[in-house]
Amino acid sequence: MIPKDHLFDFMLIHADTSLIISQRLSEWCGHGPVLEQDMAMTNLALDHIGRARLLYQYASELENAGRSEDELAFLRDELDYKNLLLAEYPNTDFAFTVTRQFFLDAFYIDLLDKLSGSADSRLAHIANKSLKETQYHYKWSSDWMIRLGDGTEISHEKVQNAVDRLWEYTGEIFQPAECELGMMEAGVAPSYEELSDSWHQRVNSVLAEATLKKPQSTWQQKGGKTGHHTEHLGYLLAEMQYMQRAYPGLDW
Amino acid sequence: MTIEELERKFQDRIDAEEKIEAKDWMPEEYRKTLIRQISQHAHSEVVGMLPEGNWVTRAPNLKRKAILLAKIQDEAGHGLYLYSAAETLGVERDSLIDDLHSGKAKYSSIFNYPAISWADMGAIGWLVDGAAIMNQVALCRTSYGPYARAMVRICKEESFHQRQGYDILLSLSRGNAAQKRMCQDAINRWWWPSLMMFGPNDAHSPHSAQSMKWKIKRVSNDELRQRFVDMTVPQCEILGMKLPDDKLKWNPERGHYDFGEIDWSEFNNVLKGNGPCNKERLADRLNAHLDGAWVREAAMAHSEKRARRTA
Amino acid sequence: MKNWPLFEIFIRSKNGLDHRHVGSLHAADAEMAIENARDVYTRRMEGVSIWVVESKNITASDPSEAEALFEPAMDKIYRHPTFYDLPDELKHM
Numbered sequence: 075m076i077p078k079d080h081l082f083d084f085m086l087i088h089a090d091t092s093l094i095i096s097q098r099l100s101e102w103c104g105h106g107p108v109l110e111q112d113m114a115m116t117n118l119a120l121d122h123i124g125r126a127r128l129l130y131q132y133a134s135e136l137e138n139a140g141r142s143e144d145e146l147a148f149l150r151d152e153l154d155y156k157n158l159l160l161a162e163y164p165n166t167d168f169a170f171t172v173t174r175q176f177f178l179d180a181f182y183i184d185l186l187d188k189l190s191g192s193a194d195s196r197l198a199h200i201a202n203k204s205l206k207e208t209q210y211h212y213k214w215s216s217d218w219m220i221r222l223g224d225g226t227e228i229s230h231e232k233v234q235n236a237v238d239r240l241w242e243y244t245g246e247i248f249q250p251a252e253c254e255l256g257m258m259e260a261g262v263a264p265s266y267e268e269l270s271d272s273w274h275q276r277v278n279s280v281l282a283e284a285t286l287k288k289p290q291s292t293w294q295q296k297g298g299k300t301g302h303h304t305e306h307l308g309y310l311l312a313e314m315q316y317m318q319r320a321y322p323g324l325d326w
Numbered sequence: 327m328t329i330e331e332l333e334r335k336f337q338d339r340i341d342a343e344e345k346i347e348a349k350d351w352m353p354e355e356y357r358k359t360l361i362r363q364i365s366q367h368a369h370s371e372v373v374g375m376l377p378e379g380n381w382v383t384r385a386p387n388l389k390r391k392a393i394l395l396a397k398i399q400d401e402a403g404h405g406l407y408l409y410s411a412a413e414t415l416g417v418e419r420d421s422l423i424d425d426l427h428s429g430k431a432k433y434s435s436i437f438n439y440p441a442i443s444w445a446d447m448g449a450i451g452w453l454v455d456g457a458a459i460m461n462q463v464a465l466c467r468t469s470y471g472p473y474a475r476a477m478v479r480i481c482k483e484e485s486f487h488q489r490q491g492y493d494i495l496l497s498l499s500r501g502n503a504a505q506k507r508m509c510q511d512a513i514n515r516w517w518w519p520s521l522m523m524f525g526p527n528d529a530h531s532p533h534s535a536q537s538m539k540w541k542i543k544r545v546s547n548d549e550l551r552q553r554f555v556d557m558t559v560p561q562c563e564i565l566g567m568k569l570p571d572d573k574l575k576w577n578p579e580r581g582h583y584d585f586g587e588i589d590w591s592e593f594n595n596v597l598k599g600n601g602p603c604n605k606e607r608l609a610d611r612l613n614a615h616l617d618g619a620w621v622r623e624a625a626m627a628h629s630e631k632r633a634r635r636t637a
Numbered sequence: 638m639k640n641w642p643l644f645e646i647f648i649r650s651k652n653g654l655d656h657r658h659v660g661s662l663h664a665a666d667a668e669m670a671i672e673n674a675r676d677v678y679t680r681r682m683e684g685v686s687i688w689v690v691e692s693k694n695i696t697a698s699d700p701s702e703a704e705a706l707f708e709p710a711m712d713k714i715y716r717h718p719t720f721y722d723l724p725d726e727l728k729h730m
């Protein structure tokens with residue numbers, strides 16, 4: 075048996091990460107580098123919103139306190155958001171967006187694979203559905219890493235810069251929070267050491283094919299899972315929560 | 327065959343309701359008219375993403391956010407289908423886009439109005455997509471095959487756009503005073519621009535006669551506008567809202583609603599570039615295109631490198 | 638800069654049916670064309686398989702030769718089963 079509050083917190087880490095990344099991806103809508111990729115990024119955003127909803131709905135049932143998916147998504151304080159810092163990093167340019175996506179996808183592809191075999195059938199079901207989406211996301215983001223890295227001089231420079239800048243937000247992914255340790259103990263979540271190894275292997279091979287250098291710096295930021303975010307999240311939430319805050323308790 | 331003979335044969339085919347396909351002989355003016363109309367239509371779909379895109383990040387709940395995003399994505403698809411149809415006529419998408427950015431090509435003026443409240447997402451879906459659908463359903467029978475097929479695909483996808491918009495307004499109309507107020511305000515602002523979407527009155531529509539003869543256009547501006555008004559009035563009654571026109575009244579003799587005169591000076595001014603958002607919309611599109619240049623270049627460079635390596 | 642080439646897209650809507658031409662799009666290469674086609678043309682479960690081919694590789698018949706190409710088939714109505722007037726007693730054939 076998995077302790078309920080661990081499961082609840084675990085749901086929130088990933089629901090929040092999906093919600094925030096979908097919010098970022100949807101900022102591209104109408105502004106993509108080419109119409110075909112505008113649509114591709116919107117598809118990623120839609121998958122992530124769908125996933126966030128499933129996870130919030132489950133979290134809401136686990137909590138059993140009458141908070142709906144929308145209350146969880148829109149009406150918590152910044153300190154209560156548990157998303158990975160990487161997800162909230164601004165789009166900046168297409169290279170940052172692709173790199174951010176790639177670093178996340180390279181983690182989720184293995185995590186979801188493990189979770190899809192979970193004894194918690196609800197979680198297994200969500201993971202299974204999400205895994206198929208992430209396999210496609212991973213293909214999209216790794217293909218673009220390679221195209222940009224091994225494209226022109228300009229694109230190489232831009233994507234190398236994005237890799238270097240975002241690197242310090244990748245370590246947090248594998249620093250298990252209390253709920254994740256609990257999930258590991260209960261045998262639901264895989265070992266984060268194993269996940270980290272697999273992530274590094276994926277990153278190594280894609281960066282190599284993309285002719286990109288893996289950053290040497292080891293210093294890593296943390297705080298997302300415990301509610302201490304970058305300065306970027308406040309603005310994102312102000313925008314996202316605007317309607318719910320301005321007109322509390324209404325149906326839309 | 328002389329040009330006259332070719333033209334006569336072409337018109338015979340049109341009159342017999344035969345579709346014209348990409349490689350068929352066609353009068354130069356027919357080709358030009360199509361390129362102008364299809365690309366203008368494509369630009370409208372793409373620029374049309376911007377006012378709604380403005381609200382994706384502020385949608386009031388997760389369900390609405392997903393629906394709105396999917397809807398706007400469809401519009402990107404519509405733009406793409408239409409550019410593809412135009413490309414069958416021997417023009418490249420990039421040159422069409424350049425014409426948009428230089429101001430040489432037009433797009434539907436409706437998208438030069440601002441989307442300032444959440445209710446605008448409802449009004450745009452209900453009225454703007456509603457008006458567009460009127461036009462597009464008629465175009466499914468247009469004489470140029472690739473255009474007609476793109477229209478069929480688009481109409482299939484459009485069917486949920488108007489509903490999701492109406493559904494947003496329905497929720498607002500059943501909500502509290504603030505919601506009702508924003509609902510009525512959005513309808514007030516979007517009603518007249520929606521009627522303008524059908525273009526000038528038939529008497530003042532310069533290209534219409536020839537387009538009707540070639541069956542590029544199948545139904546006149548005024549007739550489509552009347553159909554739209556007749557369809558929309560009862561829908562508005564169900565919302566319990568008012569359309570902002572004192573002259574709007576059922577005319578039993580005509581079997582249609584009478585309605586007031588459109589402010590054509592506003593229409594012409596927005597067309598000329600003086601609408602509230604003309605400059606922002608164009609700048610947004612231009613910037614997206616310029617900012618994306620290095621991405622498009624990189625992908626091309628990479629695929630060329632790979633082709634060389636495997637050669 | 639060289640623009641992304643145009644690809645024609647063919648989609649099989651379900652197994653047992655032919656691939657059908659659905660439209661075109663731009664992509665840097667064939668692999669990307671398949672991904673783009675997935676995002677552009679199968680958002681509503683329209684397909685189970687995608688073919689892409691660069692538009693310039695399609696050779697089309699010339700419409701001005703259509704009469705020579707296709708009209709000769711028109712008088713060979715004996716190829717169609719309805720050509721044969723069979724006795725009413727014959728139930729199945």
Ligand SMILES: [Fe+2]
Nearest residue numbers: 371400401404
């Ligand atoms: Fe559309």
Ligand SMILES: [Fe+2]
Nearest residue numbers: 401455484487
């Ligand atoms: Fe639409």
